[in-house]
Amino acid sequence: MTDEQLLRYSRHILLEEIGVEGQERIAASHALVIGAGGLGSPVALYLGTAGVGCITLVDNDTVDLTNLQRQVAHNMARVGAPKAESAREGVLAINPEVQVQPVIARADEALLGELVPQADVVIDCCDNFATRQAVNAACVKHRRPLVAGAAIRFDGQLSVYDMRDAASPCYACVFPPTDDFEETRCATMGVFAPLVGIIGTMQAAEALKVLAGVGTSLVGRLQMLDARTMEWTEMKVSRDAGCPVCRHRPAAPGAPA
Known part of the structure; x- marks a missing residue:
């Protein structure tokens, strides 16, 4: 690392859990961010400030005046x-x-098949269920850790699905693609501006922990925030042996296949 880098990242390097080696791992890593809106904004900014070497941003939308209430990038x-x-x-x-x-395109199966294998971590910041399922399927196929967040109205949620861990559920284990899911959008339902900052910042934190190899991730835990009362609820989530997306990957040691 150069003297300037040692200075820029000094507050990370001072952390015993990260140090120079952890910061070098961050610098050598590649993060794929799906969505550059409310969640993607703090994710991209914090990954950039932390020195992630390569960040790929995928979004097919343009900046609108209504976005500026919350999309701080x-x-x-x-x-x-x-x-x-x-x-x-x-x-x-x-x-x-x-x-x-920057990739100005919709994150469809073909594009994800190209981009996901290049990434060390994938951060899902999109705003629709179909894309979340496509991102998850690509992460399962290419065994990439996925940090998934969502926010609408005053409600947020966050978890990590790490396909390198045989015990980890995938996103579809928790939110089956066959569910009768009612899509809700910020454009029609609204969203509390700081909520996307809270969830997006936590997504960035989980991604950096994965890249640096520090701490314990949210694998197996779904965190939900009610910003009306600022109360967190945590739910244990487990792998579904019958999941149509990840059932053919290796089971955890001692677990039923």
């Missing part, structure tokens, strides 16, 4: 610009030494 000057490119500018304004690759 964007600003008035970039209204009308592609969100992936706008978020890239926001990250580089803070840390110009990281590589940020």
Whole structure:
């Protein structure tokens, strides 16, 4: 690491759990962020400030005035610009030494099949159930850890699904793709602005822990926040042996296949 890098990341390096080696792992890593909106904004900014070497941002939308209530990676000057490119500018304004690759496209099966194998961690910040399922399927197929978050109205949720861990459930174990799911969008239901910052920042924290190899992740635990009362609820979640997405991967030692 250069003297400038040692200074820039000194507060991470001072942490015994991270140190120089952990910071070097972060710098050598590649994060794939699906969505550059309310959740993706704090995720991208914090991964960038932390020095993640390469960040790929996928989003097919453009910045709108209504986004600026909560999507902190964007600003008035970039209204009308592609969100992936706008978020890239926001990250580089803070840390110009990281590589940020904007991908202006919808995260469909083909694109995910290309991008997920290149990543060390995938952070799902999208706003629809179908894309979440597609992201999860790609992470299962390519055995990549997935940090998934969601926020609507005053309600947020967060978990980690790590396909390198045979005991970990996948997203579909917890939210089956066959469920009769009623889609809700911020555009019609609204969202409390700081909520996406809280959940997105926690997604960034979980992703950095995965990349640096520190702490204990949220694998097997689904955290839910009611921002009306600022109360957290945690639910234990386990792998579904009959899950149509991940049932063919190896089972945990001692667990039924």
